[in-house]
Amino acid sequence: MPLGASAWEGEGNGDPGARRPAAATNTLTLTEDEMSSVTDRQGALPRALALLLLVAVVAAACSSSGSAPPSTAGAVPSPGFPVQIAGVTVKTRPTAVISLSPTATEDLFAIGAGAQVVAVDDQSDYPPAAPKTSLSGFKPNIEAIAAKRPDLVVVADDSSGVAASLGKIGIPTLVEDAAPTLNDAYTQIEQLGTATGHTTEANALVTSMRAAIAAVVAAQPHRASPPRIYHELDQTFYSATSKSFIGQLYTLLGAHDIADAADSQGSGYPQLSAEYIVKADPDVIFLADHLCCGQTPATVAGRPGWSVITAVRDHAVVTLDDDVASRWGPRVVDLVKAIAAGLALAPPGTS
Amino acid sequence: MTAVAGAAGAAVDRPRATRWWVTAALTLVGAAAAGILVGPAGLPVRGVLLAVVGRFPLVHVHSGLSPTDRAILWQIRMPRMVLGGLVGWTLAASGAGYQGVFRNPLADPYLLGAAAGAGLGATLVIAYAPRASGWPVDPVPLAAFAGAVAAVAVSYLVATATDRRAGAATVLLAGLAVAYFFTAVQTYVQQQHSATLRDVYTWILGRLTTSGWHEVWLILPYVVVSSAVLLAHRRLLDVLSVGDDEASTLGVNTVTTRLIVVGAATLGTAAAVAVSGLIGFVGIIVPHTVRLATGPSYRRVLPLSMLGGAAFLIAADLIARTIASPAEIPIGVITAFFGAPFFVLVLHRRSRV
Numbered sequence: 001m002p003l004g005a006s007a008w009e010g011e012g013n014g015d016p017g018a019r020r021p022a023a024a025t026n027t028l029t030l031t032e033d034e035m036s037s038v039t040d041r042q043g044a045l046p047r048a049l050a051l052l053l054l055v056a057v058v059a060a061a062c063s064s065s066g067s068a069p070p071s072t073a074g075a076v077p078s079p080g081f082p083v084q085i086a087g088v089t090v091k092t093r094p095t096a097v098i099s100l101s102p103t104a105t106e107d108l109f110a111i112g113a114g115a116q117v118v119a120v121d122d123q124s125d126y127p128p129a130a131p132k133t134s135l136s137g138f139k140p141n142i143e144a145i146a147a148k149r150p151d152l153v154v155v156a157d158d159s160s161g162v163a164a165s166l167g168k169i170g171i172p173t174l175v176e177d178a179a180p181t182l183n184d185a186y187t188q189i190e191q192l193g194t195a196t197g198h199t200t201e202a203n204a205l206v207t208s209m210r211a212a213i214a215a216v217v218a219a220q221p222h223r224a225s226p227p228r229i230y231h232e233l234d235q236t237f238y239s240a241t242s243k244s245f246i247g248q249l250y251t252l253l254g255a256h257d258i259a260d261a262a263d264s265q266g267s268g269y270p271q272l273s274a275e276y277i278v279k280a281d282p283d284v285i286f287l288a289d290h291l292c293c294g295q296t297p298a299t300v301a302g303r304p305g306w307s308v309i310t311a312v313r314d315h316a317v318v319t320l321d322d323d324v325a326s327r328w329g330p331r332v333v334d335l336v337k338a339i340a341a342g343l344a345l346a347p348p349g350t351s
Numbered sequence: 352m353t354a355v356a357g358a359a360g361a362a363v364d365r366p367r368a369t370r371w372w373v374t375a376a377l378t379l380v381g382a383a384a385a386g387i388l389v390g391p392a393g394l395p396v397r398g399v400l401l402a403v404v405g406r407f408p409l410v411h412v413h414s415g416l417s418p419t420d421r422a423i424l425w426q427i428r429m430p431r432m433v434l435g436g437l438v439g440w441t442l443a444a445s446g447a448g449y450q451g452v453f454r455n456p457l458a459d460p461y462l463l464g465a466a467a468g469a470g471l472g473a474t475l476v477i478a479y480a481p482r483a484s485g486w487p488v489d490p491v492p493l494a495a496f497a498g499a500v501a502a503v504a505v506s507y508l509v510a511t512a513t514d515r516r517a518g519a520a521t522v523l524l525a526g527l528a529v530a531y532f533f534t535a536v537q538t539y540v541q542q543q544h545s546a547t548l549r550d551v552y553t554w555i556l557g558r559l560t561t562s563g564w565h566e567v568w569l570i571l572p573y574v575v576v577s578s579a580v581l582l583a584h585r586r587l588l589d590v591l592s593v594g595d596d597e598a599s600t601l602g603v604n605t606v607t608t609r610l611i612v613v614g615a616a617t618l619g620t621a622a623a624v625a626v627s628g629l630i631g632f633v634g635i636i637v638p639h640t641v642r643l644a645t646g647p648s649y650r651r652v653l654p655l656s657m658l659g660g661a662a663f664l665i666a667a668d669l670i671a672r673t674i675a676s677p678a679e680i681p682i683g684v685i686t687a688f689f690g691a692p693f694f695v696l697v698l699h700r701r702s703r704v
Contacts, residue, residue, distance in 0.1 A: 123546065138545050234553045236560050237679070262678035274431075274560065275423045276677030279392035293550050304563030305426035308419045 080199075085191045088163075088172045093197040094152035098145060100137035101156030104176050105130050106329035107189050108154070110205055113196040119148050126323065126331070142166065152195060179245055179328040182252075186210070188328070205330060212333045216340050217252055226256040227346035230272075230282035230311070234289045235299075237272045244268035245328055246288075249336055253343055258282050278305050283346040285311040286339065288326065290319040316345035371645050375658040379436070382665040386432035389669060391676040392423045399424060430564045435668040435682075436661035437567065438559070438623040439633055441574050443660020445616035445623075446634025447641075447653050448581050451588035452612045453519045459634040460620040463526035463613065464502035467533035469624040472498020473554050474537045478544040491554060492569070492625035498533075499621035503613065505529050517606055518595065522613075556681045557628030559668055570622040577619030581653055584612050588649035630664070630683055632690025637663055639693075643700070 078092040096118045099105040105124035108117055120130045121137040135144060137155060140162040145153060146169060153166055153173040163173040174195060179185040186206045193202020229250055231240050239259035242251045243266065250257050258280040262270040289295045297317035306312050320338055324331045387403065388396055394416070402414035402424060416424065442460050449458035461467075472494035480490055503526070510525035511517045541551055558566075587608050590598050595605045623630075637660040638652055645651045664682075667689070671682040 136545065138548075139542070234549055236553050236556065236558065238553075262675070270675075270678035271560070271681075273391040273672050273677050273679055275390050275392040275427045275672075278419060278423050278427065280677075281419065292546065293553070303561070304430065304565070305422040308422045 080197060083194050085174060085195050088174055090152060090172050090195050096150045097152045097196065098148060098150040099124060099154045100135060100140060101154055101176060103156060103327040103329040104154040104192060106327065106331060107192050110330040111189065111193050111198045111201040113198050116196055118150065181245065181248060185328040185332060209330060209333055213336050216336050220254055223254065226254050227283040227343055228258050228280065229255045229284045229286060230258050230277055231286045232289055235293050235295050237274060237277060238269060239272050241268050241270065246325060249339055253340055255343055278309055281309055282311050283316060284342050285317045286342055287317065287319045288322050291322040314347055318342035368651065371655060375655050379658050379662040382662040383432060383436065386665045386669050387428060389673055390428050391672060394420050394424060426563060430567050431559060431562050432665055434562045434567050434626065435559055435664045437570060437574050438627045438630065439660040439664025440657045441577060441619040441623045442630065442633040443637035443656040444578055444581050444653060445620045447638035447656045448612045448616040450638055451591060451649050452609045453523060454592060460616060463506040464530035464533055465499040465617060465620045465624060466629050467530040468498035468502025469495040469621065471533045471537040474540050474551050477547045477550045478540050496621045496625040499624055500617060502529055502533050503617040555628055557630060557683060559627050559682055560679055562626065566626040570626050573618050573622035577615045578657060580611065580615035584608065585649040585653045630686055632686045633660055633664055636690045636693045
């Protein structure tokens, strides 16, 4: 009977993008799911009271974003507003920003908009000053977001239709998807600068990031042939090709990604065979599954057959900060530096 | 009636029975050979053959394989093939056992919540046990094993509490309830720890990709014990197939028999799940194929399912690791891709009986 297995695989599916759209309708027709999770959070709140509250919140949200005089104190003088970013209109300088994207959180704080951020999602752990809450970016709860009365929401993943739902109750929502390239990451920083009234700081940040990365690239030694690298996303050998965001950084620093040969479908994130990795014999192994999955140079060396790999023999197995390696914010500079330091371990003679 | 027919069939068709044994054994040997010779690293066939021959006592040949190729052959490809065979062997045998003991053609090794229990066990460890902190062994397979056994035990206890004789239908329904309950808890824990999503997902999709001899030694004892107990009960399974009441009048203790067979099948399934994650359909399609070919007697269905299951999973894993080489396709995709249409066929044939 496949029931146990299939029900579990469906619900336990780790890909947040594959989830069913939760709340594509407007807030007044909440799904059972959202209703129950709200009552759970606030204890055994009677349904009627919850509805009342909801109506109040919606009314408040509408009035604060409508043409009526804004109720929030800091928003009265708004030079440079309204602004238009990717089809989203931000009418006044936002003073209650919610970020449901760890990358956007880092961006906002790096461009000096941190003081305008009132809440961030449960995965936004950097910088430490960010007001972390139990809000989820994977499974956004529209009502919980609306209850914080934001005047701007930033999300990284809109598979559940959160932008449309919030838009219906007058809350402008920016969708800053996973950046496919460095330039897209820069564009997102600039967009967040425009949306929060920190255009100058955003431009300055982008300029400094470009300069810092260019400096690392320029400092790369000349090599006869590119060092072969293997970037590990998890301990079942999911990797990233040079088409992916992270893979482009390796290319930028002159490395050859062994996962490139495996990417027939162009997903950018193929799962490699162990025997292929051993055969491809990478010079440097980068572990982006250190924090999540406990992988270390020692566990890699202990894998069956891996002791013959050049990177293992030469102690060129490098752990990356999983979080930094999976975001596309200002700390990309740190990531580039970490990769450059790892590449320096590649044997100069053979490469 | 089935038992009588099966016994009569076995007596009459001795040459045909031999043919099935030879076919199953040859299929397994063929799958194993292909599994060793073919792979993403593209090892030289002659070198691999010589290396394998060189392992036999008193044979001294030089394979000409490089140290890297030898490491790939002996430490990656060979244990993965063996482990795939053991997992397929066990899942098919357990599936056949479950089908016999519950007289239900749709029974599979995960019927009584083994998958849900394993999933909960693995998720709890991934979410709450600090990783990378000097565990002598990886705690995830152990937790998965314990979770699978616990789920089936709870199913049985719940069933016995409701129905002292633990009838097949009661146990099945209890298993269904327990599976859903464990899945709910697992999903909740996973939702509360979304940072662990990736690790849990990785586990679900299976670990044959990372296996070595360690996993083989880990599950071998369970496979041996489970298989021995199941084989010892193959005649009783034939008797059970006439129904609980009829089997009782023939002097079979149906409650005890069912408990022992389920226990053995669960032990094997839990061990398989612990090292390989969830691999569906093997436990259903292999016994049914054998049944369609050789008739319903468990005296043939059980052992032939073991050989067939091993061959099937080795072949499926071969496809999984070569079809998109050097990328992997999750093995569950391969088994279900072939298993699902087959499942429909089985249902179709059954509906015409």
